[in-house]
Amino acid sequence: xxxxxxxxxxxxxxxxxxxxxxxxxxxxxxxxxxxxxxxxxxxxxxxxxxxxxxxxxxxxxxxxxxxxxxxxxxxxxxxxxxxxxxxxxxxxxxxxxxxxxxxxxxxxx
Numbered sequence: 001x002x003x004x005x006x007x008x009x010x011x012x013x014x015x016x017x018x019x020x021x022x023x024x025x026x027x028x029x030x031x032x033x034x035x036x037x038x039x040x041x042x043x044x045x046x047x048x049x050x051x052x053x054x055x056x057x058x059x060x061x062x063x064x065x066x067x068x069x070x071x072x073x074x075x076x077x078x079x080x081x082x083x084x085x086x087x088x089x090x091x092x093x094x095x096x097x098x099x100x101x102x103x104x105x106x107x108x109x
Contacts, residue, residue: 001077006103008032008041008059008096020048023075024109032059039092045074059103060090078106 009017018031027048041059046052054069064078083101091101
């Protein structure tokens with residue numbers, strides 16, 4: 001097993017940003033975006049063909065974000081937000097850029 005950091009991107013216009021990654025030997029597209037009204041981050045996961053697997057996952061600390069979706073074809077490993085500041089708060093709009101938190105994926109294979 002290994003752990004890799006996944007870059008969380010931000011756009012001032014609030015639109016989705018996409019990146020295609022290979023996680024446990026399978027290609028996925030991850031879209032990150034913010035909700036400025038509640039100051040939160042969200043994630044959508046698509047398969048390699050662009051078909052939505054799950055949308056609207058809140059990026060919160062302290063949980064395997066993929067656990068509730070294991071019955072779907074989501075990545076096999078654990079996806080989690082690590083709070084670098086140690087106060088276990090959920091990331092705000094600038095937290096990922098201030099390096100106060102990061103999104104990580106722990107591989108299975």
